[in-house]
Amino acid sequence: MSAEPPPSPGSWTARIREAGVRALPPDKLLPDGQPTYVASWIYVFGVLSLASLVVIVLSGSILALKGPAWWHYTSVGHFFNSIHLWAVELFFFVMVVHLWGKYWMAAWRGGRARVWMTGAVVFLVAVPTALTGYVSQQNFDAQWISTQAKDGLNSVGVGAFFNVTNFGQMYSWHILLLPIAVVALVTAHVLLVRKHGVVPPFDLEERRAALAATDSPGGGAGR
Amino acid sequence: MSWLRGKDDTRPWTGGYYPYDLVKELCVATGVIGLMAVLLTILFSSPDEKPSTIAQWSRSLPQNFSTTAAEELAGTSGTATYGPPYNHNGTGQEAWILRPQKWLGVSHPIDTEKDFVVGPLEAIPGDARLTAALNEYKAASEQQKKAWAEAYAKPLEETAAAEEEEKKPPGTVTVNEAAGSVAVKPSGDAGPVPVMMERLLALAKSGGVDGSLLTSSQFFQTDYTKPLLFMADGGLLEKRAERDHLLGEQWGIMNETGSYPGQAWLWLYAVWYQIEPFKSSENADILVMMIMGVLSLALVLIPFIPGVRALPRWIPIYRLIWREHYRAIEHPRADG
Numbered sequence: 153m154s155a156e157p158p159p160s161p162g163s164w165t166a167r168i169r170e171a172g173v174r175a176l177p178p179d180k181l182l183p184d185g186q187p188t189y190v191a192s193w194i195y196v197f198g199v200l201s202l203a204s205l206v207v208i209v210l211s212g213s214i215l216a217l218k219g220p221a222w223w224h225y226t227s228v229g230h231f232f233n234s235i236h237l238w239a240v241e242l243f244f245f246v247m248v249v250h251l252w253g254k255y256w257m258a259a260w261r262g263g264r265a266r267v268w269m270t271g272a273v274v275f276l277v278a279v280p281t282a283l284t285g286y287v288s289q290q291n292f293d294a295q296w297i298s299t300q301a302k303d304g305l306n307s308v309g310v311g312a313f314f315n316v317t318n319f320g321q322m323y324s325w326h327i328l329l330l331p332i333a334v335v336a337l338v339t340a341h342v343l344l345v346r347k348h349g350v351v352p353p354f355d356l357e358e359r360r361a362a363l364a365a366t367d368s369p370g371g372g373a374g375r
Numbered sequence: 376m377s378w379l380r381g382k383d384d385t386r387p388w389t390g391g392y393y394p395y396d397l398v399k400e401l402c403v404a405t406g407v408i409g410l411m412a413v414l415l416t417i418l419f420s421s422p423d424e425k426p427s428t429i430a431q432w433s434r435s436l437p438q439n440f441s442t443t444a445a446e447e448l449a450g451t452s453g454t455a456t457y458g459p460p461y462n463h464n465g466t467g468q469e470a471w472i473l474r475p476q477k478w479l480g481v482s483h484p485i486d487t488e489k490d491f492v493v494g495p496l497e498a499i500p501g502d503a504r505l506t507a508a509l510n511e512y513k514a515a516s517e518q519q520k521k522a523w524a525e526a527y528a529k530p531l532e533e534t535a536a537a538e539e540e541e542k543k544p545p546g547t548v549t550v551n552e553a554a555g556s557v558a559v560k561p562s563g564d565a566g567p568v569p570v571m572m573e574r575l576l577a578l579a580k581s582g583g584v585d586g587s588l589l590t591s592s593q594f595f596q597t598d599y600t601k602p603l604l605f606m607a608d609g610g611l612l613e614k615r616a617e618r619d620h621l622l623g624e625q626w627g628i629m630n631e632t633g634s635y636p637g638q639a640w641l642w643l644y645a646v647w648y649q650i651e652p653f654k655s656s657e658n659a660d661i662l663v664m665m666i667m668g669v670l671s672l673a674l675v676l677i678p679f680i681p682g683v684r685a686l687p688r689w690i691p692i693y694r695l696i697w698r699e700h701y702r703a704i705e706h707p708r709a710d711g
Contacts, residue, residue, distance in 0.1 A: 185392035189700035196404070203404035207412055224423060233423075234416035237635075241415075242408055244640045257696060258687040260678035262385030272675040282638060286631075292424040293632050296616050298599075299607040304644075307468040307660035308668075309475030312460045312482040317604065320597025352388045353697040354688060 181346050189353050194257075197250035198345075204243035205338060209331065211236040216327050220290060220319075240282055247275060259351045267348060270341040277333050284326035287316050298322075422633045424619075429588070429602060432611040433579035438550050441557045442535050443609040444575055445528035447487035448568065449521060452608045455487040461604070462486065468661040476661070483600055488520075491605050495578060495587035496571055505574045508567030515566065526563035527572060555580060643667070 160166055214232045215223060223229035251271065260268040287298040298316040305311040315321055433440040446452035450464065458465025460482040467476030493512070499505055512520060530547035537544045547560040557576060559569065578584055588601040606612050616622055619632045629645045631637030647653045647663040656662060677683055687693060694701060 182397065184394060184396065186395040187388045188391045188393055188703070189388075189697055190395075191699040192696050194696055199400050199404045200408060202401060203408040206405045207409050211412075230421065230423065231416060234419075234421035235412045237421045238412040238415040238419075239408065241636055241639075242411060248640070253696070255677070256687045256690075256692040258684065258693075260684070261383055262387070263383075265678040268678050269675050272677070276671050276674070279638075279640060282640070286638065289423075290426065291422075292426050292612075292615060292619075293422065295426050295603060295606070296612055296621050299603055299612065300621075304660045304664050306460055307476055307658075308664045309479035311476075312479035315460075315483060315598070315600060317600040318483075318598040323597070349388065352385060353700050354693055 176343065176347055181343075183346075187350060187352065190350050194249075194253040195350075197246045197253060200246040201243060201250050202338065202342070204239055204246055205334070207239040208236060208243055209335070211239055212327065212331070220288060220323055224290065236285075240285070244278070244282070247278070251275060254351075257351055258354070261351055262348065264344075264348045264351055267341065267344045270337055270344060274334060274337045274341060277330065277337060281326065281330035281334055283316075284322045284330060288319060288323045288326050290319070294319075419635070422631055422635050424615075424632045427606060427611050427615065428582070429579050429584045429606060430582040432606060432609055433576055433584075434555055436609070436611055436614075437555050437557050437576060437580075438531070438534070438548060439610040440579060441559070441572055441576055442528070442531040443605070444492060444572060444579075445524060445531050445568075447491040447605070447608065448493075448571075449524035449528045450488060451525075451528065452487055454485060454491075454604045454608050468658045470658055470661045470665060473661070473665075485601060485604065487605075488524075490588070490601055491584075492571065492575060495584050496574060498583070498587055499574060499578060502574065504570060508570040508574075511567040512571060519566070523564065523566040523568045526561040527559060527565040527568040529562040530559055643670070 211232050215229070215236060218229060223233035254268065254271065283297075283301065287294050287301065301316045302311055305314060305316060314325075429440075443452060447455060450456070454461060456465050458467040459476050459480055462481060462485055467474065469477075493509065496505060496509060512523070515523070530545065534544045534548040547562070549558040550556070551558070555576075556573075559572070561569065575584070578587075584605075585602060588605065589596050589599065613622070619630075621630050621632070629638045629641040644663065644667050647666060648659060653659045653662055673680060673683075
């Protein structure tokens with residue numbers, strides 16, 4: 153017996169591993185350096201969005217462990233519900249700042265359209281994820297929001313299979329289906345960012361060329 | 376298809392790098408967000424106003440409850456005339472040739488006469504007068520049932536309309552505040568309906584209608600569609616919502632009880648309901664949903680939309696974002 157398994161060219165496992173390593177070699181997946189242009193507070197909002205999602209999932213998991221009614225009659229439950237609520241508010245705030253920042257960087261340039269698109273879809277999927285949470289609260293907010301939200305959803309036919317007045321259905325969507333979608337999309341988004349790298353600034357090469365021309369003898373393109 | 380991609384001269388970065396610890400950054404960020412969430416929790420907590428029940432509604436607003444119940448029986452309430460996905464008594468909203476509400480059909484069937492009135496009453500045992508009234512009602516023709524229900528509902532609706540317009544009520548409805556009972560002088564022959572309505576009000580005040588609507592199909596139940604729609608047809612939820620600035624004209628759905636930020640991200644959805652022609656349109660919901668659908672798609676497809684994708688190049692906010700970088704290449708000596 154050899155210490156290592158022999159190569160198996162037809163193996164699905166090996167193919168997936170090799171494709172993964174080709175697309176995202178370890179030093180690209182988890183680099184320990186950043187390009188020098190990554191030097192602005194706006195870059196913090198991407199990781200703050202991720203951090204908010206972590207806090208949302210952790211606080212939501214604690215609420216899920218104890219069931220949907222726990223937070224109404226215990227102060228500890230109410231504390232974690234409040235953490236969950238404020239983490240969601242922070243998530244949307246930092247995500248919107250992140251989106252605006254990436255818009256003004258035109259972060260889809262250089263073959264990064266999928267990075268932008270997955271990020272935008274995360275925002276769009278996060279909206280019903282939050283809505284299903286609001287209508288699963290089992291309080292007056294849930295009663296009012298569900299009876300109001302039903303009309304918009306019914307008008308486009310969505311209400312036929314997504315009934316906001318059905319607590320059981322909304323709770324399932326809120327704690328399982330939509331979080332899976334958000335986490336999967338965020339994972340895809342982050343992997344695409346790592347694959348393509350952070351978008352470089354505008355006109356980088358042109359400016360360098362212009363500067364080189366200015367420095368060279370006879371060059372004088374003033375700016 | 377190159378027009379779809381647009382001019383893109385972005386080249387891979389060939390410049391320098393500086394050491395950076397991504398994992399540490401995520402851990403620190405999680406700690407910061409966690410602390411902020413704890414701080415906000417300590418300062419503001421979270422809202423939790425108790426839900427309304429049909430029992431509360433019938434006790435605090437017996438006249439409103441009786442009016443709504445009579446409309447459910449007569450088939451003239453909001454739910455009774457809603458159409459899909461609850462019944463076929465309306466066509467639902469439409470935009471141009473699009474009628475998705477109708478196309479998707481009735482998926483949560485609700486017969487307000489049977490589900491909200493007759494069904495709960497049938498569960499009351501040992502009341503000979505009610506049993507006789509129900510038998511008389513069920514044996515009558517549909518036309519007769521409707522005539523009885525309308526004769527009972529008309530004075531209640533007229534009184535509600537007069538009170539809303541702050542006019543003098545016709546005097547056909549008397550509410551005994553102490554007993555929480557409602558006496559109605561029907562506009563014509565109401566047959567067994569007065570007895571049925573009187574018993575329904577009593578059942579509702581005892582909490583029986585809440586239980587009946589929730590457990591009508593099975594023991595374990597998580598679908599609150601029927602009690603919620605019944606209550607939404609009445610005035611209690613709306614009264615509470617108005618107090619908490621939650622009505623449609625108060626930017627409704629994006630707000631939350633108290634002074635909490637609510638779903639602020641729905642501002643663009645809510646704004647359409649504040650302006651014409653949507654504000655007064657019978658098809659406002661489908662129109663707003665369609666607009667938001669198009670705008671959502673546009674958000675995702677910004678990289679392919681000429682003009683929108685070029686704005687960041689024209690408006691040099693990027694000069695601010697990458698100011699260190701540009702300073703370094705424009706003044707290399709000054710930066711060392």
